[in-house]
Amino acid sequence: MARYDSLLDACGGTPLVGLPRLSPTVPDGAPPVRLWAKLEDRNPTGSIKDRAALFMVRAAEEAGRLRTGDTILEPTSGNTGISLAMVAKLRGYRLVCVMPENVSTERVQLLRMYGAEIIFSPAVGGSNQAVATAKQISAEHPDWVMLYQYGNEANARAHYETTGPELLHDLPTITHFVAGLGTTGTLMGTGRYLREKVDGIQVVAAEPRYGEVVYGLRNIDEGYVPELYDASVLSRRFSVGTRDAVLRTRQLVEVEGIFAGFSTGAILHAALAVAHEAVRDGRRADVAFVVCDGGWKYLSTGAYGGTLADAEDALEGQLWA
Amino acid sequence: MAIEVRIPTILRSYTGGAKVVDGAGDTLGDLLVDLDSRHAGLRGRLVTEAGALHRFVNVYVNDEDVRFLGALDAKLSDGDSVTILPAVAGGAFGFAAAAAISQHSAAAAATSSHSAAAAATSSHSAAAAATSSHGAAAAAVSQRSAAAAAR
Known part of the structure; x- marks a missing residue:
């Protein structure tokens, strides 16, 4: 096809x-x-992460966790961020990415081009810190939806299905x-x-x-x-x-x-x-x-x-x- | 010939700063007991009281995870290379494409200015979210970013 x-x-x-x-x-x-x-x-944005991003967003929509105009929060500086940014754009959501401050400028440019907003976490803590920072922000913003790819069953299910x-x-x-x-x-x-x-x-x-x-x-x-x-x-x-x-x-x-x-x-x-x-x-x-x-x-x-x-x-x- | 064991930074206090130490043993369990005789306390950081490998410790024999080779019962031979690493999300492909991190001195200036930009962005986010308590977290992140930039 x-x-x-x-x-x-x-x-x-x-x-x-x-x-x-x-x-x-x-x-x-x-x-x-x-x-x-x-x-x-x-895949549409050039990585395997499109599958997980699409499934995680769909699952959140089906569960009623995500409605048009909502904000999605995710610790990612890489392919998942780019995939989520594309899906968010097409499905009508705002995306905020939390990522270590020492990622490449291409990464920042790509994410912003797709419409994502970025919050930087300290380089010292690496991606562990990005995850921790995202969890902290999530706790302070109960209305923001963190799909959390590391623990979201829809991530694995995308590949199962x-x-x-x-x-x-x-x-x-x-x-x-x-x-x-x-x-x-x-x-x-x-x-x-x-x-x-x-x-x-x-x-x-x-x-x-x-x-x-x-x-x-x-x-x-x-x-x-x-x-x-x-x-x-x-x-x-x-x-x-x-x-x-x-x-x-x-x-x-x-x-x-x-x-x-x-x-x-x-x-x-x-x-x-x-x-x-x-x-x-x-x-x-x-x-x-x-x-x-x-x-x-x-x-x-x-x-x-x-x-x-x-x-x-x-x-x-x-x-x- | 012995078994070469690579020690991660966070455990080198037990090896007098040594990055690589030699050990002996027919199994990983034996090897860790042997190492502990010269590097007291090391084994206790890797093995739980229940006698299993610590959840956040990964041990590889010739680059293969020992949990799939029998864990502490994994067989060892002279000449094997054992690598001990902490489990981190940095090993996560979720952070794929976070390439071009500038850790080199040559790129130090670039990193510094980029970090400054990062801090600025973060402040922007803080401002955008100032109506809520999120501002505090973002601002905290921003300060830490600025601190990192200042280094």
Whole structure:
């Protein structure tokens, strides 16, 4: 289908493309091991977050929490903010984003262009602080609606109802699903759906491992685990460092022509790890992974060029995923 | 050969500031007991009284989360690399695209002016919401932003 009544109706239904060049070579006679990329950059604002934003807003509307002209409040500096800003604009809401003050100017410009207002939280506390600040503001503004993607079941449900079924329809032989672990919505929703439908499915998480400054906690008790997270949905969880994420991001565009952001590189790194294990064990594998967004928003980091060490250096201290 | 253990900043008070320490053990549980013999108190920050990994602690063996490898019973071999990290929302893709944070000295000036702009925006929000108690929170945020800009 290529015609839609509105931009919101064009959310999801993204292509799943094979990666014949990046898929590992298997010995003669061994079962095939194939990599597949789910191109979530083909969503209305260019990221997988459009799905969650649309579902969270719809759920709030259906529950009577959100009426035309209301204000939505959300701690986000990234793709969710952009997705929510687009949905809010088209559905008639005001959006206030809370984000760390040290995000890129592109981010600020994009959000304002889509009509979002921005409240900055101190850089020192990172995104934990943005969440805390948003919760504080929310408490002071009971009339503002915080969708709170980290704990909103509609975030995971978006993937249970759309991403999961799309994957199974396009790849009935799927053996592994690999995605990024942030709010955990993608993995929880898609993972639950696939576990119900596919015997032995492996649900694999890739989480970014940042430079030290990003983990700027004073003690362990300041840690944070999203309310949506249920470890029993996952089969494995990989921590992927900056260098590996950059390497894979570059490899993806060089070898397969897919220009993605660095979070996708981290996911591809984990996908390749499970694919190579399957080759080693002589098992058939159809590994589907998520391309979260395109690389456009990250060009200013300079991490697409130069040596890997330069790129690692350029991303040090950044929330690159 | 030993097992290399990466210690996060917030736990380096237990390792005399060391970023990486060596340890030994057949399982993660054994390794933590071994480490505690030289870095007293470290284990207590990672393992609860009930004997489970602390909720806000993530431990990785060769980049894989140990909770999916048997947690404290996860098997270890010489040459393995163990990384301990606190669980943060900064690991969240919800904050995806928050790229280009300027932590480099080269970009310090830019960060500073950007933060100033941030503070200004925040003040604006505070003004807009001055009819309610929200103004207080936004203003507080603004002050903190300004403080950050001043650094």
